[in-house]
Amino acid sequence: xAKAKIEVPQIKTKREMxxxxxxxxxxxxxxxxxPDHQKPLGFPGELVDNWEExxxxxxxxxxGKYRSLQVFLDSCVHCxxxxxxxxxxxxxxxxxxxxxxxxxxxxxxxxxxxxxxxxAFGGIVNAKPMSKEVLDDWYKYYHQCSQCRxxxxxxxxxxxxxxxxxxAREIMDHIGMGQKYCNEIIAKVYKIGNxxxxxxxxxxxxxxxxxxxxxxxxxxxxxxxxxxEGAEILLIAPSADFFAEPHIDSLFGYAKVFHxxxxxxxxxxxxxxxxxFGMFIGSYENMHKISNRIRKAAIDLGVKRIVFGExxxxxxxxxxxxxxxxxxxxxLDPKYPVPQSIIExxxxxxxxxxxxxxxxxxDHMTLTYHDSCxxxxxxxxxxxxxxxxxxxxxxxxxVCNKFVDMDxxxxxxxxxxxxxxxxxxxxxxxxxxxxxALPRMEALDAVVKQEGVTHxxxxxxxxxxxxxxxxxxxxxxxxxxxxxxxLVSNAIQLGTKE
Amino acid sequence: MAYEVNGQTIEHDEEGxxxxxxxxxxELAGIIAKEEEVDLxxxxxxxxxxxxxxxxxxxxxxxxxxxxxAVKKKLGPERGSNKYLYELFPYGPAKxxxxxxxxxxxxxxx
Numbered sequence: 001x002a003k004a005k006i007e008v009p010q011i012k013t014k015r016e017m018x019x020x021x022x023x024x025x026x027x028x029x030x031x032x033x034x035p036d037h038q039k040p041l042g043f044p045g046e047l048v049d050n051w052e053e054x055x056x057x058x059x060x061x062x063x064g065k066y067r068s069l070q071v072f073l074d075s076c077v078h079c080x081x082x083x084x085x086x087x088x089x090x091x092x093x094x095x096x097x098x099x100x101x102x103x104x105x106x107x108x109x110x111x112x113x114x115x116x117x118x119x120a121f122g123g124i125v126n127a128k129p130m131s132k133e134v135l136d137d138w139y140k141y142y143h144q145c146s147q148c149r150x151x152x153x154x155x156x157x158x159x160x161x162x163x164x165x166x167x168a169r170e171i172m173d174h175i176g177m178g179q180k181y182c183n184e185i186i187a188k189v190y191k192i193g194n195x196x197x198x199x200x201x202x203x204x205x206x207x208x209x210x211x212x213x214x215x216x217x218x219x220x221x222x223x224x225x226x227x228x229e230g231a232e233i234l235l236i237a238p239s240a241d242f243f244a245e246p247h248i249d250s251l252f253g254y255a256k257v258f259h260x261x262x263x264x265x266x267x268x269x270x271x272x273x274x275x276x277f278g279m280f281i282g283s284y285e286n287m288h289k290i291s292n293r294i295r296k297a298a299i300d301l302g303v304k305r306i307v308f309g310e311x312x313x314x315x316x317x318x319x320x321x322x323x324x325x326x327x328x329x330x331x332l333d334p335k336y337p338v339p340q341s342i343i344e345x346x347x348x349x350x351x352x353x354x355x356x357x358x359x360x361x362x363d364h365m366t367l368t369y370h371d372s373c374x375x376x377x378x379x380x381x382x383x384x385x386x387x388x389x390x391x392x393x394x395x396x397x398x399v400c401n402k403f404v405d406m407d408x409x410x411x412x413x414x415x416x417x418x419x420x421x422x423x424x425x426x427x428x429x430x431x432x433x434x435x436x437a438l439p440r441m442e443a444l445d446a447v448v449k450q451e452g453v454t455h456x457x458x459x460x461x462x463x464x465x466x467x468x469x470x471x472x473x474x475x476x477x478x479x480x481x482x483x484x485x486x487l488v489s490n491a492i493q494l495g496t497k498e
Numbered sequence: 499m500a501y502e503v504n505g506q507t508i509e510h511d512e513e514g515x516x517x518x519x520x521x522x523x524x525e526l527a528g529i530i531a532k533e534e535e536v537d538l539x540x541x542x543x544x545x546x547x548x549x550x551x552x553x554x555x556x557x558x559x560x561x562x563x564x565x566x567x568a569v570k571k572k573l574g575p576e577r578g579s580n581k582y583l584y585e586l587f588p589y590g591p592a593k594x595x596x597x598x599x600x601x602x603x604x605x606x607x608x
Contacts, residue, residue, distance in 0.1 A: 031512050180512075185605050195606030202556035209564050240607040243561045244592070245580050247608075275607055311607075425607060427513065427593065461607035469590075478584070 006431045008473045009091055009438045011445050017084050024094040028432050029140045030423075033178035040187040041286055044176035051175040052130040056113050058171045059106075063114065069167050072159045073110045076103060082151040082161075087416045088144050091435030096141050099151035099161045105137050106168050135177065142168040143179060144432055146424050147280065148373035148417035162422070166282025169423075173281055181426035182277045189290055194239035194273035203272055206242050214252060220494045222259045224251070224267065227301065231266035233258070234298050235342070236318075237309030238274045238461035246483055247464055250310050253485025256492045257346050260355055265307075271297035274314035275461065280423035287317065291325040304333040307340045310483055312372035312460030313421065315341055319379040343459060344381050346488060347391045350398045356493040359401045365455045366402040367487070368447050369393055370440065370467075371415035372460035389413070392459055392484055399491035404451040410443035418458070420466030430469070437470045445474070457482045501529050515596070515603050522600025530598045534589065538598075542586055544572050546599040553601050559592060 035045025048054055063070045082099040084090065089097035096102065104126065111118030111127035118127030128134060147162035172178065188197040198206070207224040214222040225231065235258075241251040258265045271293045278287030298306055306329075308318050318339045323329065329338040337344070349355050371389060381387040389412050397403050410416050419436030447453040458464055458481060467481035501508045501516070503526050509517045514533060516522060527546055531538045548568045552560045560568070562580055570578020583591035592604050 181605075188605060196558070196608065197602075197605060198558050199556065202558045205556060206561050206564065209561075209567075213563065213567075238607055243604065243606070244608040245562050248561065248563050465608050479580075 006434050006473065009435055011438075011442050011474065013442075013446065015090070015439065015442065018090060018093040020095045021093040022095055025088075025092045025097065025144060025432065026094070026140065028144060028429060030143050030426055030429055031180040032139075033180045033183040037180055037183040037187050038173070038176065038178050040190050041173070041178070041183055041283070043173045043178055043183070047176045051135075051177075054175045055130050055135070055171050056109070058174045059110065059113070059167070062167050062170065063110075066163070066167070068160070068163060072103070072164055073107050075157045076100060076107070076159055077157070079156060081154050081156060082159075085151045085154045087148070087150070087419060087439045088146070088432065088436045091419070091438035092144075092432065094144075096137070097144055099155075102141055102145055103159065103161055103164050105134070105141055106164050109134060135172070138168050138172060139177060142172070143424065143429070145422065146373070146417045146419065146436070147422035149377045150373065150414065150416065153377065153413055163282075165422075166279070168282075169280070170282035173283065178281070179423060182280050182423040186277050186281075186286055186290070189273055189277075189293070193270055193293070195275055195277065196239040196243055198239055198242060198272065200269040203242060203267075203269055207267070210248065210252070214255065218256075218494050220259070222252075222255050222494065224255050225265060226267050227269055228264070228266035229301050231264045231301060231303055233263060233265040233305045233307050234271070234294075234301060234303040235265050235267055235307050235309060236271060236274045236294055236314070236339070237267065238311040238314060239272055240461040240465060241309055242272075244461075244465055245468065246479065246481060246486055247310075247461055249486035249489055250483030251485075253483065253487075253489035253492075254309060254342055256489055256494060257342075257349065257355065257485070260492060260494060260497050261349050262498055266301060266303070268297035268301060270300070274308050274311040274318075276314060276317040277423065279313060279317055287321065288325050291317065291322060294322075295326040299331065305336050305340065306332065306338060307342055307345050309342050310459040310461065310485060312374040312462060316374040316378040341381050342485065343391050343395055346485070347382065347395050350395065354497070356497040357399050357488075357491045358493050359399055359491055361490040362400040362487055363402070365400065365482075366404065366451065366453045367396055367400050367482070368404050368406050368444065368453045368456050369396055369411070370406075370418065370456050370458045370463060371411050372458055372463050373415055373417045373421055375459060376415045377413055386412075392457075395484055396457055396487060399487045404447055404453055406443040406447050410439060416440045416443070418460070418463040418466040419470060420462050421460075425462050425466055433466060434470050434473045437466070437474070441470075441474045444476075448476075455480050455482050457484050457487060459484050501526060503529060513597070513603065516600050519600055519602065526600060527598050530600075534594055534598065536587060536594070536598065541573060541577070542598075545569060545583070545586060545591070545595055548572070549595055549599045549601060553599075559596050559601055559604050562591060565591060
């Protein structure tokens with residue numbers, strides 16, 4: 001299993017339209033889910049008989065269910081505005097990674113089976129029946145989309161490629177052609193409670209171990225409570241926060257904030273995962289099932305509030321869909337939004353002067369901030385428009401003296417995906433991940449050179465893992481990526497306010 | 499897809515993780531490590547041993563920080579860092595070391 005060498009794209013100071021390389025990524029595809037990964041999710045174990053018809057049938061069902069899908073498939077006029085907006089296209093130069101081309105892979109089948117012109121004229125109007133060749137293209141190129149929705153910002157019709165890629169994955173799952181990475185993980189959530197597969201006793205031992213670290217570091221008994229009935233707040237963190245670097249440091253940050261604020265909180269063994277991979281595969285049923293673990297934990301523990309840790313896709317599901325998926329939340333304290341992000345929570349405490357912060361603790365760093373795609377383009381924080389872009393920066397600035405933003409075309413609602421979102425964060429897609437990180441790396445490189453930036457903060461478990469992995473390919477230290485609450489953790493002066 | 503060890507066939511998945519973790523034998527570590535282009539030293543073996551002990555108790559690999567602490571205790575403070583673990587296992591102490599130690603791959607947003 002010696003690794004093939006990845007050709008790292010060259011950093012350019014000015015972004016340009018790449019010269020096309022058809023088929024450049026035709027070899028890239030994720031491992032197919034095994035029956036053990038498929039069945040717990042309600043999908044057939046392997047490619048079913050008559051899969052061509054079944055796929056069209058499923059598409060018909062989705063068109064009836066999601067009006068948006070039909071509108072997106074009908075309304076594209078091939079104006080080309082999206083073509084150079086996708087990080088995977090910019091990094092790989094493969095024309096099928098242009099958002100419009102990616103959409104057309106599904107659109108051609110839609111045309112053939114659901115439009116009069118496509119039925120009558122076929123290929124002349126770019127209509128194609130479902131075939132092995134089409135399925136192969138779907139499997140490859142709908143797994144070269146991180147569903148980050150940057151292209152939709154530039155589309156004059158607002159076509160959301162993410163939704164089309166989710167529909168394609170949903171169809172593939174239903175004919176038995178699922179992706180191993182996502183589906184194995186969802187199966188683990190059902191069996192064990194989190195994406196990592198961290199069993200309850202291991203979580204308990206891990207948290208106890210971390211409490212010792214916190215005590216050694218601060219001299220203060222900062223707790224990481226688990227399954228505490230009657231706690232005020234249920235914290236839903238991505239399970240990466242219990243395992244990976246630098247994620248753990250943000251977990252420590254949350255704990256210190258709760259400690260200084262004097263608010264009781266708890267983690268849950270049963271709902272020990274913020275991420276909801278049901279969204280990546282476009283499966284409402286699986287999203288629903290995963291979300292309801294949070295509801296059950298909140299009821300069982302009798303909490304009053306729910307706060308989500310640093311997790312980008314989780315925040316989209318939480319902010320945009322949690323009420324529909326797992327509501328009503330009438331048993332929670334109506335004084336607080338349901339749910340809240342840990343960024344909102346900490347930001348509010350900072351605004352009220354409830355935290356004692358020493359910014360100089362982060363003086364060895366000059367920070368920039370990577371807006372995570374799902375937070376930036378699919379959610380909000382706080383009570384003002386654009387709060388999801390403003391609040392994280394305000395938290396960073398409250399704990400750091402030196403902060404610089406990257407090029408305006410690469411942040412905010414125009415942020416580039418880290419290259420690992422939407423079910424792409426798997427080893428066999430590493431080449432795609434390295435290449436897809438190019439636009440972010442270019443913007444980072446510019447502020448490193450011009451502004452002396454040393455570190456980049458993010459509030460998403462996937463972004464943190466992806467950058468830890470790909471930064472070294474671009475000549476940076478893997479520890480350049482920081483969690484926002486990691487910075488808070490450094491700055492908070494425990495023992496001075498509680 | 500299988501490794502051959504001492505005349506025994508040990509199945510592995512697409513990524514090289516063995517499918518039946520009870521089949522692991524120390525000789526297999528050397529074979530997987532070779533595929534991974536890792537030369538096993540005593541330090542690697544300390545990590546492998548700790549991972550396997552931890553897995554026996556908790557059915558999961560330890561958090562990186564827990565592993566770092568264990569390595570620090572065993573091999574001295576100058577080696578107690580995530581960076582050092584990456585020197586030992588360049589593709590990452592969680593995934594690559596687990597593969598060599600015959601444990602399942604840790605999954606998720608990691």
